[in-house]
Amino acid sequence: MKRLSVVAISLFSLIALSGVARADVPAKQEGRVWYDQNLTLAFTPEWSFTVMPGFRTEFARSREDVAGVQFLELFIGPNFTYKLGNLTLKGSLWYYYMGYPTRGRQALQASTNYTTLGCTASPSVAPNGPAPTNCLSTYSFSHNLEIIPAVEYRLGRWSFYDRIIFHNTFYADTYNADIATSTLNLDVGSQRWGWGTVLREMLQARYALTDRLGILLADEVFFGIAEDSDTSKIPGGAGYKAPGYWKDGFRQNRVYAGIDFKVTPALTVTPMYMLEVDASATSSSDVSDVSHNLFIIATYVAKMYEDKK
Numbered sequence: 258m259k260r261l262s263v264v265a266i267s268l269f270s271l272i273a274l275s276g277v278a279r280a281d282v283p284a285k286q287e288g289r290v291w292y293d294q295n296l297t298l299a300f301t302p303e304w305s306f307t308v309m310p311g312f313r314t315e316f317a318r319s320r321e322d323v324a325g326v327q328f329l330e331l332f333i334g335p336n337f338t339y340k341l342g343n344l345t346l347k348g349s350l351w352y353y354y355m356g357y358p359t360r361g362r363q364a365l366q367a368s369t370n371y372t373t374l375g376c377t378a379s380p381s382v383a384p385n386g387p388a389p390t391n392c393l394s395t396y397s398f399s400h401n402l403e404i405i406p407a408v409e410y411r412l413g414r415w416s417f418y419d420r421i422i423f424h425n426t427f428y429a430d431t432y433n434a435d436i437a438t439s440t441l442n443l444d445v446g447s448q449r450w451g452w453g454t455v456l457r458e459m460l461q462a463r464y465a466l467t468d469r470l471g472i473l474l475a476d477e478v479f480f481g482i483a484e485d486s487d488t489s490k491i492p493g494g495a496g497y498k499a500p501g502y503w504k505d506g507f508r509q510n511r512v513y514a515g516i517d518f519k520v521t522p523a524l525t526v527t528p529m530y531m532l533e534v535d536a537s538a539t540s541s542s543d544v545s546d547v548s549h550n551l552f553i554i555a556t557y558v559a560k561m562y563e564d565k566k
Contacts, residue, residue, distance in 0.1 A: 284534075287548040288317030291328075291531070295556040297336070302562075305336045307351065313550075329356035332403070343412065349405040353424070356398045357431070357500045397500050399429040414465040418475075422457040429501035432488065447487050453502035454483035461513070469519040473529075479509035494539035507541040510534045513552065527554040 293311035300306070313328035334351030407420040432448035461475035481503040488496030489504070497504040515529025528551070535546040 284544045285546045286317075286319040287315055287546065289313055289315045289548055289550045291550050291552045293330075293552075293554045295554060297556070297558045299558055299560045300562060302340075303338055305338065305558075306334070307336055307349070308333050324359070326358055329358070330354065334403070343410055345409040345411075347405075347407045347409070349403070349407075351403040351405065353401040353403050354398065355401060355500065357396065359395050359397070397429070397431040399426055399431070399500060401426045416463045416465070418459075418461040418463070420459045420461075422459075424455040424457055426453045426455075426485075426502055427451065429498070431498050431501045432496075434495075436491070441490055443487055443490070448491075448496070451485035451487050451502060452483070453481070453485040453488075455503050455508065456480045456482045459511075463517075471517050473513070473515060473517065473527075475513040477511040477513070478507070479511075481505040481508055497538040499535075499538065504539060506536075508536050515552070523558050523560070525556045527556070529553070 291311065291313040293309055295307060295309040297305050297307045309330075309332040311330045312326055313330075314326045315324040317323060331354040332351045334349060336347060336349045339346045402425045404423040404425070405420065407418065409416055409418045428450055430449055432445060434448075435445050437444040457477060457479050459475055459477035461473055463471050463473040465471045482505060484505055485496070485502035488502045490496065494504070496502065510533075512532045513529045515527060517525055517527040519525050531550040531552040533546075533548045533550060534544060535548075537543040537545040
């Protein structure tokens with residue numbers, strides 16, 4: 258058991274260091290707090306339903322101004338769990354809303370020049386009519402579908418967890434440029450509606466110190482595996498955007514280290530340090546951002562059934 262413990266710690270330490278190694282000096286540095294509130298209703302030992310809102314706020318940045326609250330999210334969907342001895346299999350199908358407040362970074366200018374407003378063209382309405390459409394916004398969002406298979410194996414006080422997320426984006430309103438007149442013939446709607454897939458895989462090792470307290474270390478990699486057919490055609494990589502559709506290849510790495518504490522049988526709080534390393538939108542070898550996060554997850558599981566006697 259001691260040898261197994263040493264191997265496990267060494268393996269995950271190497272994974273964590275590989276993520277850190279991708280960070281270079283020129284990359285932007287950010288300090289953030291990320292909070293997720295997970296409410297799961299368990300209807301049977303197998304079937305449950307999760308609602309998980311969350312937000313991320315930024316308190317430090319090496320370049321530009323601090324953004325404050327700069328990310329909002331909401332997961333909602335069903336889960337299926339199957340246990341076989343020490344092995345647990347789980348599958349989830351979640352809708353995922355992602356919101357990006359960018360106030361202070363992309364404020365619209367008061368001008369009659371519609372180009373400076375980020376609009377595609379002057380509105381074809383009377384001077385006192387409604388505002389023009391397709392303008393740059395200080396808030397963007399996307400709609401996504403998450404397909405999540407996972408497996409966990411328990412061995413004594415150790416548990417090993419492998420989770421894969423197929424993150425499928427099908428709408429992103431960050432696209433505002435009307436290029437219908439170009440040879441690509443892509444209007445705003447064609448750019449916003451689409452389908453792009455990012456594969457996320459997280460490997461985690463957890464050691465139970467007590468029945469209520471555990472320590473964990475995890476590494477999660479993000480790879481683009483299916484580019485959106487329309488936005489990928491935009492020249493110069495302009496169609497690849499963090500709040501929109503991503504390019505194929507390595508895009509991001511996260512390393513987690515922390516604890517989980519069972520406050521009550523139903524409530525678990527998991528505070529972690531998370532190091533997030535982002536590649537640029539077009540190059541997997543170019544590190545653009547390194548963020549340091551206090552990541553907190555509060556999970557409440559409401560059991561809606563009685564255990565069999």
